[in-house]
Amino acid sequence: MLNPAHIINQLFEMQSRINEAGMTANFERNFKRLYSLFEEEGYIIQDLTGEAYTESRTDCEAGISGKIGSRMTITRTLKPVIYQKKDGAVQLLQKAVVIAENK
Amino acid sequence: MKPVNFGIDLGTTNSLIAKYEASKVTVFKNPVGQKETLASVVAYRPDRVLVGDKAREYLVKDPVNVFGSFKRKMGTDEKYYVVNIDDNVTPVQLSSLVLKELKNFIHTGETPEACVITIPASFDTMQSNATLKAGQEAGFKDIFLLQEPIAASLAFFNETAGEENKDGYWLVYDFGGGTFDAALVQSTDQELKVVDHEGNNFLGGVDFDFAIIDMIVVPEIIRQTGITDFEQEFRVKYGKYEKLFYEVMYYAEEAKKELSATGSAYIEFSTELDGKKYDFSIPVTKEKAGEIFLPIINETIKLLNNVLRNNGLTPKDIRQVILVGGSTFLPQVKEQLAEQTGISLNSSVDPTTAIAVGAAWYAANKQYEPSIEETAAEHTEQAIETANDILSNVDFSPPDLKVEVSYNKSSRDKEEVLLIFCEGTYEDKYYRLVRSDGGFDSGFVQLKAKKTEFLPLIPSVTNHFTLAIFDKNYDELKSLAKEIHISQGKYAIDGQPLPHDISIEVDDVENKTTRLEAIFERNSLLPQKRTLYREISKTIKKGSKDSIIISILEGDKNSRPLSNLTIGCIEIAGKDLKTDLVKGSDIEIQLHITDSRVLNTTVFLVMTQQEFKNVFSISEKKINLERLKEQYTSLEHELTNTVKEFQYNQREIWEIKANALLEELHTVKERLFRLKKNDKSDEKYIIAEKIMRLSQEADKLGGNERISLMIEDYYYRKDQVKETINTADFEKEELKRQFIKIEQSEASFIRSKNVSFIQTKLEQLYDLHWKALGNTTSFLITKFVEFRDLGPEYYRDYNGAKSLIKLGNAALEKENYPEFRRHVYSLSGLLHRADFQMNSDFKGTGIG
Structure with missing residues (x-):
């Protein structure tokens, strides 16, 4: 049985690398569609880049770059956070792996 | 007396809790993140205390307030000064916080009063007593200590089947995330004892990650960029490449996992170094990994050999090496161990949980005297009166504290503010907020008269939080707990919800x-x-x-x-x-x-x-007229079948009602099929309205009683299908997959209480049953015999059928069942079908 989290991670990595190569526009529709397929299966996928980082966030494992401060931001998401909706409840399936910095 | 049943692996790097029940051991998962392991790290952040994985993130950056590996200091007089609380904490206090956190993993609602805690074979009396004290501070009244190598051996002996005599010497090779231990265990007449041990507290899986970074990644970065001082700068705290260091740490760990699964891996990333962009694709081959991991593995084998030599034993004297700890997943570790020692390896127990599992097995045979509270709580249901007598002597009155919360029950924002108000003695107490999916945990935060928390919300779902209150020893005051539910994107007051x-x-x-x-x-x-x-x-x-x-x-x-x-x-x-x-x-x-x-x-x-x-x-x-006609036919067909179903089940009243609906439906038939596409009158709207009403009434036929009967029928058919699938000879996995798919939707369609929805599922089950039979050799043989005896009038092409019968007979004789099945299928395709072809020219919507 395929592990959906592994596929989502590969998809996320591909998208990040395509973004870095400046080719986002060419594949935007395809990625949107692929993510929507997972959403239909009950997976909620989140890229945490740009969000505030706090010590209460147990949805991610952070590598803290630079000094710790009161206004930490997630500057890079290496693995997205994945939730799964099942029988009306939401469960954390995979914690994100992120880099947090004081901005 | 009562069995203890709970076992705890209080590890240097990670800890676990397990329970023995009904001849089985269950390892509990952290409700925050659903992992079995808890990082043995405590962080005293400016306004809260964190225990576990989140605390570990701050270990490097805030070492004056965050503590890990304190197990090594158990039994010493060492104290850690915590800057943020301006006070000292002891290794015992830190261990007790980890133990209390592990108690939160128990989802069965039990609060154990006794447990088994594992300790390294090397622990002396002072260290053992310190562990006992940590257990007591965590609220355990009776604590039994067990040496880790014995726990691992117990897990292996109890989880592996067979009556084989296990007497003799065994080696326990425990290679965890940050520590290594080798122990010689002797088993005599079902008694286990640790004879000798060796260990290194600074050798673990993380060393493999650093080997990949230092010996593969860094040299490649230097080769491609020409940055000569890269190696010196790379690992510098707050250095210019620090962000990349954390990224590479992640990639190295992923590569290590991939090596375990596939044998080789690639580390690929893009980054900007000194103003220039680089794309790296670095291979980590099996050979290279074997070469760079060897010195680390050799260090463990050296310690293992020391144990043998010190006890005058040779590898031949050892029955097996029992592998424990996450690092034993690496194929290189297993290969080198087998090659260099020549002793057979045993990795039949889960290396991550083995010690906790062994502790639970040991706990199953240990007894303790339960306290009055526990006895009373247990017997409440059976003997309320007796329990009340006992409970009248115990003070269960709520503490002198009142906690109120205020928040919006619905929100369109990404986070919502929660206000906590306290009255009474709140100064020495803490609160903790946890989101039920595991994505948010406030940690232990000191209560104040008024406190604000920002609760992050997952979009478009109802977010459930629990607010728990704790006393100064971090013991929960359960009567003060509160449930908080906030719907994101639903029911907000500034927007209207959809009625249907x-x-x-x-x-x-x-x-x-x-x-x-x-x-x-x-x-x-x-x-x-x-x-x-x-x-x-x-x-x-x-x-x-x-x-x-x-x-x-x-x-x-x-x-x-x-x-x-x-x-x-x-x-x-x-x-x-x-x-x-x-x-x-x-x-x-x-x-x-x-x-x-x-x-x-x-x-x-x-x-x-x-x-x-x-x-x-x-x-x-x-309204699309063609679709309306098609829908009419579909409803007519369904109602006709419903009438037949009621007749068959002798439900006369239902039958009369269904017939009445069918008759009413027939009254619009002529009008509907006479209508032209360009008709400008209101006729099609009137007919559509009527059909819709009749359809809704058809759904209500038989009421709840019919729904109950259908659900009953569903369960009956489900068992039947399951049995047929089990006896199928072909495509079993695919059939099982389809069965599971239907089963997974069970809760939703039963809850829907909608006749047509349940009917659809019943039909799917029915189809699956036929599909399963069509993949069962005995059924195919019966059908083949039946087809073989049919005359020409039953076939569209009798000559073709005769050829297939011949081929079928030959395949059956050779016992070539896959081929035989093909011929039976082809033969059935040649039969004239008398089935009612409803909607044979079905057009539908064109959207699949």
């Missing part, structure tokens, strides 16, 4: 009918936007009269399309197409419903690259 589901009608080609697929669910907050991706279910030629119908309906998503009100309809005909639209090509349907319930629909045909836009007002009805 809004669905799209799609084809169910297999059953020659259509079904509903929800787009926006009832109570979703307006406005809403969604894009659906589907396939075209029939080919439409450019210029032809054939069309695709995008029909948007309002009502119950679980009912048949006919019972819903059509609120929007777009028809794309062959004449509108630039090129042919081939079956299977993609269609994107974007739907947007505004605050004022105006529905905007945009359809994009990927194959022809055409876009169609339409805006509907929900007050304006749209």
Whole structure:
């Protein structure tokens, strides 16, 4: 049985690398569609880049770059956070792996 | 006396808790993140205390407030000064916090009073006593200590089947994330004892990650960039490459996991170094990994050999090496161990949980005297009166503290503010807020008269939080706990919720009918936007009269399309197409419903690259006449079957009602089929309204009693199908997959209490049953014999049938059943079918 989290991670990595190569526009529709397929299966996928980082966030494992401060931001998401909706409840399936910095 | 049952692996790096029950051990998972392991790290952050994985993130950056590996300091007088609280904490206090956190993993609602805690074989009396003290501070009244190598051996001995005599010497090789231990265990007449041990507290899995970084990644970065001081700068705290260091740490760990699974890996990343962009793709081959891991593995084997040598033993004297700890997953570790020691390896127990599992097995045989409170709580249900007598002597009155919360129950924001108000003695108490999915944990925060927390919300779902209150020893005051529920994107006061589901009608080609697929669910907050991706279910030629119908309906998503009100309809005909639209090509349907319930629909045909836009007002009805005729036929067929079903089950009253509906339906038949496409009268709306009402009434026939009977029938058929699948000889996995799919939707369709929805599932089960029979050799033989004896009048091509019968006989004789099955299938295809071909020219919507 395929592990959906592994596929989502590969998809996320591909998208990040395509973004870095400046080719986002060419594949935007395809990625949107692929993510929507997972959403239909009950997976909620989140890229945490740009969000505030706090010590209460147990949805991610952070590598803290630079000094710790009161206004930490997630500057890079290496693995997205994945939730799964099942029988009306939401469960954390995979914690994100992120880099947090004081901005 | 009562068995202890709970076992705890209080590790240097990670800790676990397990329970023995009914001859089985269960390892509990952290409700925050669902991991079995808890990082043995405590962080005293400026306003809260964190225990576990989150605390570990701050270990490097805030070493004066965050503590890990304190197990090594147990039994010493060492104290850690915590800057943030301006006080000292002891290793015992830190360990007790980890133990208390592990108690939160127990989802069964039990609060154990006794447990087994494992300790390294090397622990002296002082260290052992310190562990006992930590257990007591964590609220355990009775604590039993067990040496880790014995726990691992117990897990292995008890989890592996067989009555084989296990007497003799065994080696326990425990290679964890940060520590290594080798122990010689002797088993005599089912008694285990640790004879000797060796260890290194600074050798673990993380060393493999650093080997990959230092010996593969860093040299490659230097080679490609020419940055000579990269190596010196790379690992510097707050250095210019620090962010990259954390990224590479992650990639190295992933590569290590991939090495365990596939043998080789690639580390790929893009980064900017000194103003220039680089793309790296660094291979980590099996050979290279073997070479760089060797010194680390050799260090462990050296310690293992020391144990043997010190006890005058040779590898031949050892029965097996029992592998424990996450690092033993690495194939290089196993290969070197086997090659260099020549002792057979045993990795039959899960290396991550083995010690906790062994501790639980040991706990099953240890007894303790339960306290009055526990006894009373246990017997409450059986003997309330007796318990009340006992409880009258115990003070259960709530503490002198009142906690109130204030928050919005619905929100459209990403986070919501929670206000906590306290009255009474709150100064020495803590609160902790946890989101039930595991994505948020405030840690232990000191209570104040008024406190504010920002609660992050997952979009479009109801977020459940628990607010728990703790005393100064971090023991929970359970009577003060509160549940907090906040719906994100639903029921907000500044927007109106949808009163009914809004669905799209799609084809169910297999059953020659259509079904509903929800787009926006009832109570979703307006406005809403969604894009659906589907396939075209029939080919439409450019210029032809054939069309695709995008029909948007309002009502119950679980009912048949006919019972819903059509609120929007777009028809794309062959004449509108630039090129042919081939079956299977993609269609994107974007739907947007505004605050004022105006529905905007945009359809994009990927194959022809055409876009169609339409805006509907929900007050304006749209009806497609051809679809209406098809729906009429479908309802007529269903009602006819329902009448037959009621006749068969001798439900006379239901039968009379169903017949009455069928008769009423027949009254519109002539009018409907006489209508022309360009009819301008209101007739089609009147008929559509009537059909919809009849369809809704058909759903109510027999009421709850019929639904109960259908559910009963479903469970009966389900068992039957399961049994047939078990005896199937072909495509068993696929059949099982289809069975599981139906089973998974069980909760939703039973809850729906909708006749047509349950009926659909019953039919799916029925079809699956036939499919399973068609993959069972004995059934195929019976059918073949039956077909073989049929005369020419039963076949469309009798000569062809005769050839197939000949081939079938030959295959059967050779016992070539796959071939035999093919011939039976082909033969059945040649039979004249007398079945009622309902909707044989089914057109549907054209959307699959």
